[in-house]
Amino acid sequence: MILLSVPSAYVLINCELGSENETIEKIRKIPEVVDVYRVFGVYDVIVKISSENMETLKEIIAWKVKKLDEVRSALSMVVSDDADGN
Numbered sequence: 001m002i003l004l005s006v007p008s009a010y011v012l013i014n015c016e017l018g019s020e021n022e023t024i025e026k027i028r029k030i031p032e033v034v035d036v037y038r039v040f041g042v043y044d045v046i047v048k049i050s051s052e053n054m055e056t057l058k059e060i061i062a063w064k065v066k067k068l069d070e071v072r073s074a075l076s077m078v079v080s081d082d083a084d085g086n
Contacts, residue, residue, distance in 0.1 A: 007057045008034070008050040011065055012043040012075040019070035020044050030064050032057075043075075054078075 015023045020038055027036050027047055035048040047065065051057035057078070066074050 013045040015044045023070040
């Protein structure tokens with residue numbers, strides 16, 4: 001069986017103070033979002049996003065996540081092939 005990998009990325013987000021829950025609610029409405037976690041530390045929210053192609057993935061991150069009013073900054077990390085070469 002051949003498994004095709006789907007482009008995905010993790011986005012680490014800093015939110016405006018006190019807006020974490022509102023940010024999470026808005027992010028959960030994005031269809032391509034796989035997981036959303038509120039975290040404590042340097043970042044406030046971590047999001048996993050998957051899309052049918054890399055171009056769409058980039059557009060989702062740039063236009064649907066980073067443009068939210070509550071997002072102060074975001075660090076995107078696109079997932080490469082796993083260590084087993086898959």
